[in-house]
Amino acid sequence: MTVDELLKQVDIVELISEKVELKRVGSQYRGLCPFHREKTPSFYVSPDLGVYHCFGCGASGNAITFVMETEGLSYREAVEYLARKFNIPFEWEKKREKKEGDLYDIMDLAHNFFVERLKSHPPALNYLHERGVKDEFILRFQIGYAPPDGDVLTKYLISKGVGVDKLIQLGLTRRTEDGRFLDFFRGRIMFPVFSHDGRFVLGFSGRILGEGEPKYLNSPDSPIFKKGEVLFGFNLARRAIVRKRSAILVEGQMDVIAMHQMGHENTIASLGTAITPEALKRLKRIADTLYILYDSDNAGLKAAHRAMNVAVSLGFTVYIVLLDKGSDPADYMREGRHIDNIEKNGYNITDFYRMFYDRVKTVEGRGRVLKSFMETVNLMPDPVMRQLYIKEFADSIGISADLLETYSVTPKTPSRYTEREDRVLDETYALWAIYRSGEHSDKLREIDERVFRSTVTVELFRAMLRGDLEDRIKEDEKLASLSVLLESRRETFEKVVEDVLHSWLVRSYEMKYAQLSEEEKEKYLALIYELKRRKK
């Protein structure tokens, strides 16, 4: 069965009804959009086409994307989720399943091995108990133990018929210089890293029991494990994150366990040092707000600052939560203390920088804080939010917002200004390409000129509609040289038309949406569905 065939058997109205109250209107269903806040419904579901679309925020897709967005799953995981939910006997194509299936099975064997060892090794269990981890959470996180002896796991897995090359591929075994095989993890408490749907163990993070270096050791990347893309604890935190639309980011595995034990079940951690955009992108689909709860010593603050910038650039609302200096959630757990009021105690970006601003006593130091603040704010994708933060900070220290806005560092990457210029040129060029392609003149009339960012484009657009573009080019030298420039990129016209025309049309309809009758809305809906479908 192909994914398309599976989709035909999925009842998208039933699926979405679990999260959204849908009412029938004509051949479609309508409800309040689950992806943005609204009071009047602009979220439509078409059972015939098997798709949804929101006129308020532009969210749209099919059953798979709906599950990906609302449950925070990958494409593959979402397909399997639907198959289970609707009792559809779905299997991935054999070849791929076999290759990866093998690797998952091996990880599963290794994981069970570690879990069994923990039961029979009291010092390891004691260590966890002393740190305050309750048995219930040892089970929930499926923690294990890797014995210190050289190659017990390797021997065990080979006895189960697993080839040693696969063990090396998965980072369970390594080859010594003299050619022997050694377990990768030895004498460590083992935290399994699960796939985001919790079905597979992808890798491990091992904490040394007793003294030794490194304190934490992660599985190397493998065909099934990409450290930078996985969040530890996501499989257990997913539901709470979806419910609260927020997540708490902590530094280590023990911190995640501590937070879950304290009832903060929307807590996750990155694997390894720095959080990556790839890992946070996955989170962004199901959360709007990120609380960063790192150690408040200098190293922790630096890491929090880095994480904040990554999160801000993806459009998260970010709060930094500071604990007592030098202590992390794991310390609280060990001491039997509790962390409350995360939501209330977070510093927003302004408060966070204001704290440093007040701490620094020199004028030059304060200048650096302002530059750093502007760096962060400039990462925000939403220009209105950017302005609001600049104004809030400027007001709080008593300077003008305009002045603060000019106070940016010389950027390493192309500045916002040239980026904006580029975008304007791209926009003009795209319009040109559509016009020159000739076959879309009818669609051109459907575009609302408010979708354009620059006046040059609007001018061009109006001339196209009036039909006097050629005359205008003859009269206007600037337009003439622009047209030569645009024409020189001719070979890429076709691709641009496909990419851009569709999104302009959709945005145009969305702009006109409020003024349309129900009947017209349905007509537009069908068109938008069709456009989106064709794009895929």
Ligand SMILES: [Zn+2]
């Ligand atoms: Zn919406």
